[in-house]
Amino acid sequence: MESKKVKIGKVYVDRDLCIGAASCVAVAPGVFELDGENKAVVRDSKGADDETILLAAQSCPTKAIIVYDEEGNQIYP
Numbered sequence: 001m002e003s004k005k006v007k008i009g010k011v012y013v014d015r016d017l018c019i020g021a022a023s024c025v026a027v028a029p030g031v032f033e034l035d036g037e038n039k040a041v042v043r044d045s046k047g048a049d050d051e052t053i054l055l056a057a058q059s060c061p062t063k064a065i066i067v068y069d070e071e072g073n074q075i076y077p
C-alpha cells in the first residue's frame with residue numbers, strides 16, 4: 001500500500017502553545033525562527049521540503065505547529 005503524498009500548503013505556529021523549545025528551528029531553520037519573545041514564527045513556509053517541515057512539526061513538544069495541505073486541510077497534528 002502506497003501512502004498518498006500530501007503537499008504542504010500553509011504552516012502556522014500557535015503562539016499560545018509555543019514554549020520556545022526551538023526544536024522546530026533545529027530541524028528546519030529555513031522555515032522557523034524565534035522572535036524577540038522566544039516564540040517561533042514562520043519565516044518561509046517553503047524553506048524546507050515537506051518531509052522536513054512535517055518532522056519539525058512532530059518535534060514540537062507542545063504540538064504548536066499546525067500544518068495544512070494545499071487544499072487547506074489540517075494534516076498535523
Ligand code: SF4
Pocket residue numbers: 013017018019020021022023024025032039040059060061062063064065
Ligand atoms: S518546537 Fe514548538 S514550542 Fe518549540 S519553538 Fe518550535 S513551535 Fe515553539
